Amino acid sequence: MKRTVAFLLSFLLMLSIFGCRLPEKNVSQTPQATPEVVLSTEQTEPATTAEQTPTLMPTETLLPTDTPQSAQETAPDGKGVINFTIVLHLEGWHDGENETSFRRHAEQLREYADLFEQYGATMSLESKEIIDGCINWNDNVLLELQQRGHAVGIHADAGGQDGATIRSIVRTLTEMRGKLLLLGINATFASGVASKANWVKACEDAEIDTVSCMVAYGLWSLDESLRPAEFEPYRSPSVGHAPYPFELEDRLTPWLAEDGSNWIIDDPAGKVLIIPSGLSLNNAYEELNGITGGKSELDAEDIETWQEILPRLVEASDSGKVNTFYAVWSFGSAVDMDLLEEWLQLIDGYVQSGNLRWSTIPEMAELYRANMQ
Numbered sequence: 001m002k003r004t005v006a007f008l009l010s011f012l013l014m015l016s017i018f019g020c021r022l023p024e025k026n027v028s029q030t031p032q033a034t035p036e037v038v039l040s041t042e043q044t045e046p047a048t049t050a051e052q053t054p055t056l057m058p059t060e061t062l063l064p065t066d067t068p069q070s071a072q073e074t075a076p077d078g079k080g081v082i083n084f085t086i087v088l089h090l091e092g093w094h095d096g097e098n099e100t101s102f103r104r105h106a107e108q109l110r111e112y113a114d115l116f117e118q119y120g121a122t123m124s125l126e127s128k129e130i131i132d133g134c135i136n137w138n139d140n141v142l143l144e145l146q147q148r149g150h151a152v153g154i155h156a157d158a159g160g161q162d163g164a165t166i167r168s169i170v171r172t173l174t175e176m177r178g179k180l181l182l183l184g185i186n187a188t189f190a191s192g193v194a195s196k197a198n199w200v201k202a203c204e205d206a207e208i209d210t211v212s213c214m215v216a217y218g219l220w221s222l223d224e225s226l227r228p229a230e231f232e233p234y235r236s237p238s239v240g241h242a243p244y245p246f247e248l249e250d251r252l253t254p255w256l257a258e259d260g261s262n263w264i265i266d267d268p269a270g271k272v273l274i275i276p277s278g279l280s281l282n283n284a285y286e287e288l289n290g291i292t293g294g295k296s297e298l299d300a301e302d303i304e305t306w307q308e309i310l311p312r313l314v315e316a317s318d319s320g321k322v323n324t325f326y327a328v329w330s331f332g333s334a335v336d337m338d339l340l341e342e343w344l345q346l347i348d349g350y351v352q353s354g355n356l357r358w359s360t361i362p363e364m365a366e367l368y369r370a371n372m373q
């Protein structure tokens, strides 16, 4: 009897969490034409369609979002402005010990920033080994980029090991924040914190108020009754590395997490803002089609994938919400700069039409919190 009651309760809870999202999934299955704004770069007049009314001053049109996500029943109106950034993961290199490696990456970063800035694009840098590089080789490229309008946060890779605790995650985050403070940067956002331990509490304790790029491994910390049906007992964050929420259209809305045990439920009293992952930049085709096995270079298929998803994202946006989305990019191998610019031009078409707006992760967080009041 007890079991039946528990099962019914969790079923009802799941319905309340996911029930309202079903219409969005249906929307995603509707084939949609790519808008003509896509490849144009020199637009002076915003291109508009009935569904895509440009909103040039989005902050003034946003309505308060004091209703919890789970209580919202209405379908998105497809007229929201999507706050957009490129989240660059600066990890996986020996930039703390290898001066040549660090200097090459610092130059690469500056080269990318030069290109992005031509389009008014702002990056959100989630830094790991490069922090030590800046300190050891006396080149503060991170602060320089922050001063150029990009944002600097942390890619922690903390919490994914067996035996990780709130304390161990806090220690890593605090150490990294401390080093960034030495560089003149007050980092308030992090990725790579998914854990079986209460990572929401750990972030709160370490003064990280925003978490990006959360992956399925982070579902481990939930009360078992709250884990979505797709959950598997992932052995590591790299096994459970699919972005959460699983559906693309569900990744447009940030929410506040109160605790690791219930973080998938929006709680306006929560202290840690979850800004869900967008889509990979250099791995977009593979990610969207469920192809696993190593990361690939940015290629034409990835750009085509972005062409396909952008109209879906606009359709799933809502003018009454703070909408967010981002490209996730693993920094490292040199990228084809012409392809990168082609992608930027694609994004720029949507910026010019008012559907997307460049906004770093901390700017998104600030907008979300301001909009709650």
Ligand SMILES: [Zn+2]
Binding pocket: 091, 155, 157, 192
């Ligand atoms: Zn990582």
